[in-house]
Structures are given as structure tokens and as C-alpha cells.
Amino acid sequence: MLDNDVVQDEKASESEGLGKSVFSKARLSRDPRFDGRFFVAVKTTGIFCRPICPARLPKEENVTYFEHATQAMAQGYRPCFRCRPDSAPRSAAWKGVGASVSRALSLLSAIPIESVADIACRLGISERYLNKLVVNAVGISPKQFQNMQRALFAKQLIQQTSLSMTDVSLTAGYQSLRQLQRAVEQYCGTSPTQLRKKQGAEQKSxxxxxxxxxxxxWPYVRDFLAARAIEGMELVTKNSYQRYFSSHSSAGVFKAEHDQARNGFNVHIDMPDLRALHTVIENIKLVLDLHADPLLIEQSLMQAGLSQKQLTSGLRLPSAWSVFESGCRAIVGQQVSVKAAIGQVTLLVHQLGERVSNVVSSQGFDTETGECYSFPIPETVADNNLEFLRMPQARKNALRSFAQLFVSDSVPAHEDILAIKGVGPWTLDYLKMRGERNPDIYLGGDLIVRKVAQLYPIEPDKAAPWRSYLTLQLWQLSNQQKES
Known part of the structure; x- marks a missing residue:
């Protein structure tokens, strides 16, 4: 929190890059580039907003600044109904506080929720130490953080979808409508019925x-995804990206349409089982890299030696749907062109993927002639001889061994992946970059990256922690050289 009545620690403010005066200037500018980086609470109304809120600007002496929505809620402020803080890009409140805290908050944000004890166990730390880390990072306990995240997700579903209150309750992880009502009243200062002013037709879409x-x-992201799109599973148009996926043993489909005027995507999701809806929404955000802060990334790339002219403005890291999918793509794509690799991955999907052409589309999704598919599961790949793939047997064996790791362990260790014969550092780094969505992977062993890097006086380490974007930028510079 940055309170006008409290003298802030100068060193802490400098480390975050935004002091009190900078928050004030950003608030007054209503610049959308600061959306999600902080929230503005108004003492006289008890409401907190995004810095882009269209409401009349309050006086400076009446506002308090928070770096995360849950911090404002913990102080008794309720979210604004006009700008909807729950819809803002993810706050960077825990930026720079360490990998353990970042991973912990990610796990605590997941729905359905895990017990705090189980999350501590997954992190390899004690529950007491996890509590200390989270309280130091965001000022509230892990359980409070979970409850607030769940309430904000329920609020988003109530206001933005036509799901019945029963479906909202179950999807957000509440055991009853009464639990949902209590949570919304506690953290949002209103009732679910009041949040939904206009009740539309109840539907699963x-x-x-x-x-x-x-x-x-968007043109960069669109072209990147289009070049790697699998026919029958993904469809990229001038202004949208659509794909089929598997969730809880059932099929689903989503379509994301770019809305430049509103700085976001209109997303339509059709899935019969809503238990994994939160996970699917978060996955879509990661696939399209909606959490990135382009200003911070560009500063790091220039510190590494690139000039402003050489940068691709608004660069994003389009990721794969899952770690398993990214690994399969990387193994199949070894030592061949992107086009040739996608041809083989398409064969893999058409032969072993689940057919999902019968998915009911109530939102008018685009469909292609013939069958549609979701990516195959590890068990199917591990148990097949893959004779239909046109590539060396050694690579088929590597692909099956890779799939077997995911059958045995949903999150295999990097050392185990690297131990597979035929899987080298490049393949593992590609998996980290696009599958694990690690923003700090420099593919120094990539032939194109190595060639382009020789043309510019860059120091890759100075781009940390955004070296994945440096990799993408060097690929982009190579493409520009070919075009010219």
C-alpha cells in the first residue's frame, strides 16, 4: 500500500519503479498502460478502482494506492462496479520478491482451491513459512488471499456471463448459493443479485x-500463431484465434477476438464441464500473453543493446496450451522448418487426438470442413508406435519417452526430460519458454538467434528477466532482414 499519510521506504519505492508521486501522475493521466499495475482506493467512498476508471477523479488527499486488488479488499474497500478491478491485467505486486512467492501466489489463485498445507508441501516449505512469505508480499494471509481471489472470480462471472447463480457458485468453488452470497457480500459490499442488474438467458456458453x-x-501474435496452427484444432483469422481443448475428459472450444479499441479480447468459451473454467481462462491469458508489461520489457531489451528502432512495439510471447504440447512440438520440430514440423504435429493430432466435432457451438464459432480435434493426451502418445510420422525412428522414440514421463508424473523434472536420448538443451529451453511460459529464456543455441546476435552489440544477460522476449525480438529482426 502507498498511503498519503504514511512515509514510504524510499528504497522499496525505487525497487518497484513507482513512487507515490508517480502513482499520482499515472492516475491523473488515465493511461491504459498502467492498468493493473496499481489500484486507487477512495477513502470517502470506500471503493477502489483501476487507474483507467471513467468516474470523476477524486482529490489526491482522498486516495490511497495499492499494488494489488486483494490488498485494497483487506483494508475494507469494495471493488468499483464501473471499471471492475477484477478484470484488470494481473498486478505485479509480487514482482521481484522471489520465485517461491511468485509460485505460491499462482497456486493460491487457482480454482478449485487447494489447502494451504498442500500448497506449502508442493513448494517444499512449511505452512508457517509460506504464511510469512505471503503476508510479507501482499499483507494478508494465504487463506485470505484465496478467499478474495475466489470472490473476484465469482464477481467476474456474475457480471460478464449469463451463467446461472448455481453454476457460478460451483464454478468458483463454493459449496452452496449461501456461501457465494456471503462471500460476495463480504468482499464486494453487495449481493450477487445486485451485481447482475440484467439477467440474461442462462446458458453454459x-x-x-x-x-x-x-x-x-496483435499482428505479430496472430502471425506467430497462424504459422504454427494445427488444422482441425486451431483456426487463426485476421482478428481472432480459436482452438479446441480437452478438460476433465470432455471437449471444449474457445474463440478470442481482438478488440484494440478496448485494449483486450472478447472471449467466448463453450465447455460442458465448468469445473475447470478458471484454469481455462487463465490458460487463454497465458497463451495470448495478456499479463506482460510492454514498457518494462522494452526497457530491458534496450539495456541489452537494442535501439528503440530495432524493437517490435507491443511484442508478446504466444505460448503453447500446455507443457506437454510444447514439448511434443519442440521434439517433432528438431532440425526441420516450422512448416515441416507443423505438418508432422498435425498428423499426430489427427491420428491420436480426441475428435471434438460434436461440440455444440452456441456462440457462432467458426468451424472447418471435416473433423476437429484436441491435442492427444500423454498416455495415447506413449502407447503408440507412431509409425504414421515421417521422421527418424530416434525422434519417434524420444517423443514416446517424453510422453511416458508425463504419464508417470504430471510435472516431470527438467533433468529427466534432458536425460531422454535425442532431447538436448535447445528442446528443453523451448519447452521452458513456450510451455512453462518462462519469460527469461535466451535461446543462445538457436542458429537464427546466434546469427542475428552477431550483427548487434547485445549483452543478453542485461535483458533479464525478459530474455525470452529478446529471443523473440532477434527472430523478428531476422524475418525483417529476409523481407528487406
């Missing part, structure tokens, strides 16, 4: 808006 911090280079 979800439509909601996902925001990002501009600039966002």
Missing part, C-alpha cells in the same frame, strides 16, 4: 472480456 496493457502487437 461463456462470454467475457480479458484486458491487457497496451501496446499489444
Amino acid at each position: 461463456i462470454s467475457l472480456f480479458l484486458a491487457y496493457r497496451p501496446p499489444y502487437n
